[in-house]
Every structure is written in structure tokens, then in C-alpha cells.
Amino acid sequence: MSTGANTDSTPSANTSLPFDSINPTGKPTILLIHGSFSTGHDWDPVIFHLRKTTTYHILAPDLPAHGRASALPFTVASASSHLATLITNEAHDGKAHIVGLSMGAYVAAHLASHYPDCCPTVFATGFNIRDPSPSFLAPIAPSVFWGMQSATDLLPRSVVEWAIDADLPVSQKGVVTKALCAEILKMLEPASVKENVGVVRARMLVVAAMKSGIVPSGDRVEDARGVVELAREGAGTGEIRVVKHAGMRHAWNRQDPDLFARAVVAWVERAEVVEGFEDV
Template sequence: MLEQRTRRGHISLDPSSLFFLSLGDHNPTTIILLHGGLSCHLEWSEVVPHLVGRYHVLLPDLPSHSASRHIKLVSIEDVADRVAELIRTHAHGSRAHVVGLSMGGFIAQRLAIEHPSLVSSLFVTGAEPYREGIRLTVAHYPAFVFCVVWLILFLPDWLYWIYASWIGFRRHEALLVEMRKNCRLEMLRNEFASIVRYKVSHVKRIQARTITVAGGKQDDVAGTALVGDALRHRAIEGSELRSMSRAVVVHQALHAWNLQFPALFAAGILAWIENTALPEAFHDI
């Protein structure tokens, strides 16, 4: 477990502050990992050990989730502002390489748009703007999403683990406990109401070197390719931000592939941050 491997980070008594862990404090450069909806910092348990030997890592619980459940998730934009304050206060040099998955990926993009001075680079997966079709339609009916997710999360344990093994997830007992606690309809309503507002036109405002990744088995690969095209045609200063930004697919990856291929996920983060060759499983689109 993550808590057993690392020391506990700052916990603020201020009810408006996010809970977070701060690991590898002696390293000079900060990475912040933003989890997906219904999840918490525990989803990074098997990714973090590959990072903390070289980087300072911040692991927040986002509003309405786990140890930050006391803070209401009002909107993705509001969460981005809260994450910005966390980076200003606790990231080394008040800057961080920002990694976001699913809901965390949308937050990461909003952060890069509204607080560009805080973002050293952006690694986003499973957070392409919802286009026309089933994804956009379903997003307008969060109660339906809630019912489907609830049915999966609250399967009898033995059946849930058969399902998780079948789709390719590694075991995540502590995370499952937290996900069941975090499964709230109000949070999903506010999350999806914010996500559907995010369009490809917003991507062109991102002021950071960015990679957007699609899990080939569940994410919108064509939509991710459109995001890559938008990144390469941004009207921003610094042509290197356009030319060096990329859209890729990991063909065998699920949506939450940090729970499936944690070592590969970490290798992708490190390669992107350090501007070295991406792992072979990453294919440009």
C-alpha cells in the first residue's frame, strides 16, 4: 500500500484545503498526479514507486473524494483553481509537471489554460473533449452513469474481482473501498456538467508542452487525434510547444490504465517529462 511505503504528507486543518501526500521531498522537481472521478490518490499506488526516486510527487484527493470529501466538487474549473493553490504552496519552485487521468485530465487542462505559469508540462490521458455521439449523450444523463457504476462497484467482492481480473486491472482493495464511499450522484452531476463544457477550442488555449493519450480499448482514439491536431495548431507563443506536443494511443490500454500497466504508465510520464523516447507501446495518431 502507498501509505506503508511512504510517509504521510501535509494535512491542513483548513476546511477549504485539499488533502494530499507529499513524497520524495528531497528531489528538486515536482510531479502532481490528478486522479479520476470516484477515485482517490490510491489509484497511483503502483505508479508512484517508479517516480519518487527521481521526483518530488504530490498526490491530492480532489474535492468530494476520500480525504477531501468535505470539500464539494462544484466544477472542474473550481478544482483547477484549488490544485493551482496546492502547486503554488507546495510544489518546488511553485511549478509542477501535471499528470491527469479522466476527470483529473480535464482538471489538468483547465489548470494549464488558467494558470500556465504553474505548469512545466502536461500528461493527459482519457480526457478528450466529448464529441457528438454516445459519450456526449451519456454525459448528459449522470444518473444513468451513476447506476451503471454503482452496479459494478457494489458487486459482491468475489464477483467484482473476477470482473476486474477479466478486464485486466491489478488488485486494488483499498482503492475499491474508497471508490464505494465516493460513489455519489451529486458529484457525478457536477463533474459531467463541467466536462461537457470543455471543447476542442479550449485545447488551443493550453499554454504547455502537452501529450494526450488514449487507452485504445476504451477511450475515443479519433477524438484524441483531433486534440493532437488542435495542440499542433495553437495560436500561442513558442513554436516548440506546438511541434513538441503529441497525441498517442496505447492500443492495449483501458481507460484507467494506471491500474492495468502501472510501470508502463510511469515510464510514459518520465519519458515525456525528460523529453526522451516514449515507450514502444505509445503510437502516434
């Protein structure tokens, strides 16, 4: 599995959100939105495969509170606003096909529903909705979550990669903060999901990667359906489809980046969804 992706330009002063632009002369633009505690470089293996077979222009930003944007506070709405500006300034024709993973999936859904003119298609994977913490646990939930995430760095890299069937990106020290953990927990609560996911008029594919195991890393189909119900509310919505894959884990962009790249291209180009996916 290759993890390299050569960029053709450096972050621009046109937006406060740092990003890499790959193949800037290609058309159209695909925007890759990473998950929590990561950076745009989490997409490097997928970008490697996209560059082998396509000529798309690719934007891979660091979200607020992550990587080069660590000084910016994160909320789904603020990340979406930053990305809308990035698309306006850097994407071809001011539009981009949106790809979001995990936390990035929620940002993608917000972006598509609140800035519809810049998003012709959406490919979102890894939605997970949690019940709010009991009132007596709510004050300590972010600290517990922070401790669990921080503990991962104490385990041998090879052990973690074996447990999740995936190549890990380079660890980003300092990304896991209690403030960010609190915002992510809030993002996953049903009330916040309903607030962040509005009606989507773009063509939208929602993927549930269901493989679990030693690490409970499978997505839940019912959560994918819940998000789609919100995206479909009202009249005039575009084509929205839900699929599942029994052999892929939550972070399947690292587990099988070739499959991920082919699935994205298939959706963008209105081709058949690639092998292994089943309609829900």
C-alpha cells in the same frame, strides 16, 4: 503488482485540498491528478515504480468531492484552482509537471491553460467526449449514470479486475453521488470541453489508451485529437503530441503502473516515448 506507497508527510494546512507529499526533498515536483470516483491513492502503484527509479517529489491530492475532500463540491475550474494553490504552496519553485487521468486529464488541461506559470509539462490520458443527452433524457441521465457506477460495487472484485485487466483501488464508499455524476456528465459534453480546455503553452502529451473488450474501456483517438485542437488554438503554443497504445485500457495506471511511470518520466525528461506507443 505492488500497491503500496509510503508518504513522507501528511496533508498540510496551506491548502484546503488534502494531499500526500512523497519524497519531499526530491526535485522537481510531479503532480498526479486522479480520475472520477477515486482518490490520490489510485496512484499508489505508479508511485511505487516512480520511487524505485527516480528521486522526484510527488504530490498526490484528493480532488474535490473525493476521499478526504468529499465535503468540497467538484467542478473542473474549482479543482484546477485548488491545485494551482497546492502547487504554489508545496511544489518546488512553485511549479509541477502535471499528470492527469480521465477526469483528472480535463483538470490538468484546465490547470495548464489557466495557470500556465506553474505547469512546465502536461501528461494527460483518458479524454472522452460525449454528445449531450437528448432533452427528454437529460433530467434522468445523472441518476442512470449513478446507478451504473453504484452497481459496480455489487460485483465481485475479482470479476471486475479480470474484465478490465487491472488491479482495482480500494472502493471509496460514498464517493459516487448524483451531484458528482451530473457534474461529470456535464464535463464531458463538447461545450464544456471547449470551455475548460484553453490554449496550452506547456509541453503536452495526450495519450489514448485504446484497448477495449468485454468492458468498453478504450479511449477514442478522435476525442484526444479534439482536445489537442483546442489546446493548440492561437499562436505561441508549446509542443503538443498525441499518441495511442493498442494494448492499454483507459485506467492503464492500474493495468501497467510500471509502463505508466516510465512514460511519465520519459515525457518529463524529454526522452523517447516508451515502447508500445504510436504517434497519431
